[in-house]
Amino acid sequence: MTIEQTQQQIIGEFSIFDDWMEKYNYLIEMGKDCPIIETQYKTNNYLINGCQSRVWLHASFDGNIVHFSADSDAVITKGIVNLLIRVFSGHSPEEILKSDTTFLDQIGLKEHLSPTRSNGLLSMVKQMKLYAQIFQLKANQQVNE
């Protein structure tokens, strides 16, 4: 599935919720899901410090696709982290760099990426793009060598 297709799929899942409570319950359920980062990466090196909640992000690259894993100490934040991972992980750096997070607007969660929230999510998205950029550079270098 492309990033765009995954985003459309999520928008579809969220369209069945009538109110914020159902939406939040769903996020909480997703947030409670199994740990999405390996414990060895849940360290200060991988920490993105938000003022309100903390996010850990790890990225790896096999030469073709980027694999992200992440976690948060707040469960609602973690639910959204989960969505972001689902959307962006397993794609090429090019595809990641091309896409955006407007799907969060469409499911009414845009406020969570606002800088005033300082929950680490906005920095997480920036960090994911940065990883993609670095991996793309690396891949290009290898091609040129």
Place this chain on the structure above:
Amino acid sequence: MEKKLPFDIRAVRLQFPALDQLVYNKPFVYLDNAATTQKPRVVIDRVKAWYELENSNIHRGVHYLSQQGTIAFENARQTVANFINSKSSREIIFTKGTTDSMNLLASSLGKLLVKEGDSVLVTGMEHHSNFVPWQQLCVERKANFLVAGITENGEVDLDHYTELLEKKPKIVSIAHVSNVLGTINPIEEMIRLAHVYDIPVVIDGAQSICNQKIDVQALDCDFFAFSGHKMYAPMGVGVLFGKEKWLDAMPPYQFGGEMVNQVSIDETSFNVLPFKFEAGTPNVSAVLGLESAINFIETIGNVSIAAYKDQLIQYALQRLAEVKGIKFIGNPVHRASVISFLIDEIHPYDAGMIIDKLGIAIRTGHHCAQPIMERFGIPGTMRASFAMYNTFEEIDIFVAAVKKAAIMLS
């Protein structure tokens, strides 16, 4: 629920336009008063009237409006002096707020008193604005920064405080009321202990000014700082009270217009108190708004307000205790209108988001007091804080929301 109220709470609420609104389509419940209070109509009207009819620069014009403005401004200074019972309006410096007052002191009093190898003493429950300026002063001067410990109940460890006083710090600066724990510190005693060594004591009154009657002469503190916006007045104005002998001895903090007497190319002589510490055009409308807020508080009565807020706090503590897994952060014997808590392993940010969606404003996070978070080994708390316009019904709504959040998150 029959409770004898010291004033007509419904009439008071009508004075605060911001309380009368819907948030997410629900009646707005505002319990973030330790961050800032809402403003009564008299304060809003006073600010408006200044800009509509009276606006002019003060202390520097012979024209009519400037003169009237100067008189109004200086009257407000006298109102503040009376409000905290200082000896003279010369001891009242208008600042931007508590933070600004503390920076003034760390810079100016610091320059006067603190040299290499000296020390400054604060407590472990300070707001960053009464912590970082002193800490940075100490770094700059190569002085020692002493921090009195906090007990498990969230009170200053007075034995430790007394022990640290024996190191003869040059300045002691302590919060009257903790913005996280709600603790009312025994500052009378703490001031008396410091004065045994002739150490000047600064009181951070940001949270106490709207909570009880302040009498700086009875307290015998050397400095007392507070913010207007936490006592129903506009943002952008605060007060630094200082004993005249100290203010006279201290060097100016900022330089510019207003605070000078004579300026030539070779030298400058400085204005008398309080103008020596008020460089530049002040926030006149906010100062006049502060005066209106003081009058408003005094009309209702400081003692009545304190008594009512105490009823609210006792009721909130009792109702919150029903919540399964709740843990209060700080159980001080003397508590002002602040309650911090956690529920089991629930992250305060998660609970805060759900409570927000229910139309209730509380604060989550570290409340600009990371040292005390570290002391208790927690990332943050949920904090509810009360003002004169809050009601028992609002507490019921709040407790129901906390219970709902707890169910959703566990």
